[in-house]
Amino acid sequence: MPDIVVMFFLLGLVAGLVKSDLTIPKAAYDTLSLLLMLTIGLKGGMALHGNVSVSVIQDLLAVAVLGALIPLILMPLLMRVIRLSVADSASMAAHYGSVSAGTFAVALAFAEGLQLTISPEVTLYLVMMELPAIVVAIILYRRYCGAQTAASMRGLWHETLTNRGVILLVGGVIIGLLYGPQEGAAVTDLLTNAFKVVLALFLLEMGLTAAETLRPIPWQHWRLLCFAVIAPFLLGAIGMVTGLLLDLPAGSVLILTALTASASYIAAPAAIRAAIPDANIGLAMLAALGLTFPVNVIVGIPLYHQILQWLGV
Numbered sequence: 001m002p003d004i005v006v007m008f009f010l011l012g013l014v015a016g017l018v019k020s021d022l023t024i025p026k027a028a029y030d031t032l033s034l035l036l037m038l039t040i041g042l043k044g045g046m047a048l049h050g051n052v053s054v055s056v057i058q059d060l061l062a063v064a065v066l067g068a069l070i071p072l073i074l075m076p077l078l079m080r081v082i083r084l085s086v087a088d089s090a091s092m093a094a095h096y097g098s099v100s101a102g103t104f105a106v107a108l109a110f111a112e113g114l115q116l117t118i119s120p121e122v123t124l125y126l127v128m129m130e131l132p133a134i135v136v137a138i139i140l141y142r143r144y145c146g147a148q149t150a151a152s153m154r155g156l157w158h159e160t161l162t163n164r165g166v167i168l169l170v171g172g173v174i175i176g177l178l179y180g181p182q183e184g185a186a187v188t189d190l191l192t193n194a195f196k197v198v199l200a201l202f203l204l205e206m207g208l209t210a211a212e213t214l215r216p217i218p219w220q221h222w223r224l225l226c227f228a229v230i231a232p233f234l235l236g237a238i239g240m241v242t243g244l245l246l247d248l249p250a251g252s253v254l255i256l257t258a259l260t261a262s263a264s265y266i267a268a269p270a271a272i273r274a275a276i277p278d279a280n281i282g283l284a285m286l287a288a289l290g291l292t293f294p295v296n297v298i299v300g301i302p303l304y305h306q307i308l309q310w311l312g313v
Contacts, residue, residue: 012207041172044123097133
């Protein structure tokens with residue numbers, strides 16, 4: 001049986017596909033996403049409390065390089081094989097180089113449920129992969145179009161570094177790091193104990209949204225649809241090899257694999273809308289949320305764990 005939180009995603013997906021009148025109010029969804037990202041940050045910060053070291057910093061830098069490399073790999077493929085425009089190729093490279101907080105949360109819950117060893121800095125993988133991927137993809141777009149200025153890059157960095165996801169994740173990590181699990185217990189216990197409940201409701205909304213992006217299925221974009229289904233496993237393999245080379249514990253390798261296999265549908269769309277107005281965000285959301293997210297949540301994460309078991313990790 002899949003993890004119980006995944007069943008809430010399936011419930012939302014089925015409800016959306018059968019055109020049920022089930023809806024999650026936007027205000028409720030915004031609250032859930034804020035709580036989810038803040039709680040992830042707090043959990044990571046509390047785990048880091050008293051555990052910061054040179055090796056942790058080295059691992060984070062390696063993960064940041066991984067986030068920057070993925071758009072470089074994907075951009076030519078998206079242009080020549082998937083046959084997207086320069087704008088849409090850069091947009092898709094940013095979405096797939098960046099990462100999904102929802103996928104991270106499911107992978108974290110999965111690893112914790114199996115009591116796998118997780119290194120304390122895993123939450124920072126989100127930020128360390130997300131920022132370089134978005135910036136590199138937009139730089140590639142501007143290089144292809146011959147339009148890059150220092151002022152526009154300053155605006156890009158501001159947009160990327162100050163979006164709500166980054167603020168909440170980094171802020172949560174700092175607060176958790178400063179106070180730890182004991183001093184901050186009055187606030188953090190409530191949030192961390194409710195983590196799976198918040199995640200379940202968040203995934204219910206994600207299921208409804210995924211169904212909406214798939215109705216009707218745009219078969220004219222069959223190359224992109226194939227890419228969205230296959231890419232998680234290819235990108236996940238890169239993440240898994242990276243985790244093994246860094247000698248991370250089993251839970252951290254699983255989470256890094258799931259993150260590398262994922263695609264952003266929160267931070268990247270906001271940055272791309274501002275930086276690449278010609279990009280079709282709908283296509284990116286179709287691929288990232290309509291296909292790649294379900295593939296990872298339903299099939300990918302258990303499969304990545306099974307492969308790690310076969311490898312003896």
